[in-house]
Amino acid sequence: xxxxxxxxxxxxxxxxxxxxxxxxxxxxxxxxxxxxxxxxxxxxxxxxxxxxxxxxxxxxxxxxxxxxxxxxxxxxxxxxxxxxxxxxxxxxxxxxxxxxxxxxx
Amino acid sequence: xxxxxxxxxxxxxxxxxxxxxxxxxxxxxxxxxxxxxxxxxxxxxxxxxxxxxxxxxxxxxxxxxxxxxxxxxxxxxxxxxxxxxxxxxxxxxxxxxxxxxxxxxxxxxxxxxxxxxxxxxxxxxxxxxxxxxxxxxxxxxxxxxxxxxxxxxxxxxxxxxxxxxxxxxxxxxxxxxxxxxxxxxxxxxxxxxxxxxxxxxxxxxxxxxxxxxxxxxxxxxxxxxxxxxxxxxxxx
Numbered sequence: 001x002x003x004x005x006x007x008x009x010x011x012x013x014x015x016x017x018x019x020x021x022x023x024x025x026x027x028x029x030x031x032x033x034x035x036x037x038x039x040x041x042x043x044x045x046x047x048x049x050x051x052x053x054x055x056x057x058x059x060x061x062x063x064x065x066x067x068x069x070x071x072x073x074x075x076x077x078x079x080x081x082x083x084x085x086x087x088x089x090x091x092x093x094x095x096x097x098x099x100x101x102x103x104x105x
Numbered sequence: 106x107x108x109x110x111x112x113x114x115x116x117x118x119x120x121x122x123x124x125x126x127x128x129x130x131x132x133x134x135x136x137x138x139x140x141x142x143x144x145x146x147x148x149x150x151x152x153x154x155x156x157x158x159x160x161x162x163x164x165x166x167x168x169x170x171x172x173x174x175x176x177x178x179x180x181x182x183x184x185x186x187x188x189x190x191x192x193x194x195x196x197x198x199x200x201x202x203x204x205x206x207x208x209x210x211x212x213x214x215x216x217x218x219x220x221x222x223x224x225x226x227x228x229x230x231x232x233x234x235x236x237x238x239x240x241x242x243x244x245x246x247x248x249x250x251x252x253x254x255x256x257x258x259x260x261x262x263x264x265x266x267x268x269x270x271x272x273x274x275x276x277x278x279x280x281x282x283x284x285x286x287x288x289x290x291x292x293x294x295x296x297x298x299x300x301x302x303x304x305x306x307x308x309x310x311x312x313x314x315x316x317x318x319x320x321x322x323x324x325x326x327x328x329x330x331x332x333x334x335x336x337x338x339x340x341x
């Protein structure tokens with residue numbers, strides 16, 4: 001299979017996942033239990049991406065020690081919670097990571 | 106009642122701060138795409154055809170390791186299955202729009218656009234033009250993503266790996282999630298999903314993501330049910 005065909009197939013499947021719920025084929029009023037479940041989708045999808053990106057390395061699997069991303073992410077959580085600012089969270093997170101790297105931690 | 110232009114501008118403004126995380130993420134993908142053996146054109150084309158950051162990076166990594174096409178297809182589909190859930194949670198707001206709108210908004214429905222627009226949709230402030238908010242968030246993200254990936258593809262290996270620009274991805278999501286996780290059910294959903302992702306991190310085809318999401322949703326649902334917290338159904 002050529003790379004271009006593979007790209008198009010991946011694109012078509014991704015678009016299908018995004019478009020299918022908007023087709024109107026689903027019931028007009030979704031059950032209350034389902035709406036309750038959907039409420040947790042952002043938290044349940046984005047949190048694993050965060051933990052995986054911060055704690056899992058390609059070389060050694062889960063890294064608790066010698067992982068500078070961990071304190072930087074911890075500080076970023078605190079800053080995000082206090083300031084509710086994406087910009088400040090990114091600046092503080094990167095400053096912490098680069099600072100710890102620079103000072104040889 | 107807000108106008109279509111107001112909603113569009115609000116979507117742009119809501120999405121704007123996230124671009125600080127998107128730009129390095131796009132650069133990282135662009136660099137990785139070229140390093141994986143794809144041409145600059147193929148790297149940039151994937152950004153248009155797929156338009157899904159995490160899955161593009163996995164695509165590039167799998168192409169670099171000469172993974173069979175079927176496995177790449179399954180991996181990308183698995184990672185992007187979560188968009189089905191995003192669409193489902195937005196369906197009640199969008200499903201009566203004309204087809205051309207639904208096609209356009211479905212194409213633009215990414216993590217970051219969803220994260221900002223769902224907050225607006227659930228804000229309780231009425232508007233006939235809520236879809237313009239998603240158009241604003243999605244369109245800005247699309248433009249910035251394309252420019253970033255093109256830049257990254259041309260920069261190639263000139264950006265030092267020591268900068269760890271990939272860290273922008275979790276930082277962006279932390280900035281979005283941390284302020285909104287308040288109730289017991291939300292805390293339990295986040296903890297269970299996050300821990301599950303670590304336990305299952307070496308699952309094939311990145312299946313840890315879907316498994317962790319299902320566990321997180323189930324735990325959040327169960328705790329909210331036990332707490333008799335009905336706000337999750339009221340925020341429509």
